[in-house]
Amino acid sequence: GGAWGAHAALTFNNTVTGEVLNLDDALEEGRDTEAVKTFLETGINPYNENPACLPKGEEIFLTACSGCHGHLGEGKLGPGLNDDYWTYPKNETDKGLFETIYGGAQGQMGPQYSALTLDEMLLVMAWTRHLYKDDPKKAKWLNEEQRKVFKPYSADRKKPTDIAATGECSPMPN
Template sequence: MLAKPRLSRALASLAIGLALVVPAAAIEFLNALDDSPIDISPIKGEVFTDAVKSFQETGKNPYVGNPDAIAAGKALYDANCQVCHKPDGSGGMGPSLIDNTYVNKRANTDVGMFEVIHSGAAGAMRPFSKRGVTQDQILQMIAYIHTLKK
């Protein structure tokens, strides 16, 4: 005697339901120097904002185009980045940020730029996560850097 198809349909419905409920895997962030996975745990005292949580899941910076985040990003850029990349982002000691010709090719994306800023890169680019800069602040800086591009 053949089994009734009800159980199979129930399992199929359950599988489809789980597929709709279970979120997609988060983005894997890699070190710009050796492609090893980087630790994106919060630094001491950091509480992840909704923007950071969203970015870690999607790789899309929710602050791009947000005037308040861009203003905060400019202040952070002026305090942390302009010495090496110049106020206009044209580069000096560090590479230019105003075109898409980056030393690290992954920096052409927000995920890649986040990886470089968060965990450092070749030369004098030390990890901002070791300087006490939060991931939310890094996303704000990236939003500001977008405004420098020609």
């Protein structure tokens, strides 16, 4: 039904036009996870830096994003996502990053709402953040605790697939 999206506490806007995004376009599957509920209320991605969620996020990234953005988000046909420069500064926030993925941007950056579930978007966002290689001080999406321990990504430090999936991929307790 058309009322589902109205439950979100926040309003989400298209990255280019500012038009309000209709969450009712989201796939039915993956709407009801705890992480999605939290995200729609707070704009904060509870999967960030959760080791149990990163391998799934990587898998989605390699299927849905790396063809255009490079396998480490280093940039290819699309811009680099692993550095501190953003065409759209709002992508420094999880809310902004979600809006760009869900609603798309210009050209080849099409909306992903019919390709990925909301939960998958949060997973791929967490992996995209994990690939960040620049100064943690500019990682606005991290909270203070996360920023203290965040290590900029380096390809030789660890292969993406080497991160052990420990425990359940569910939101981290605060």
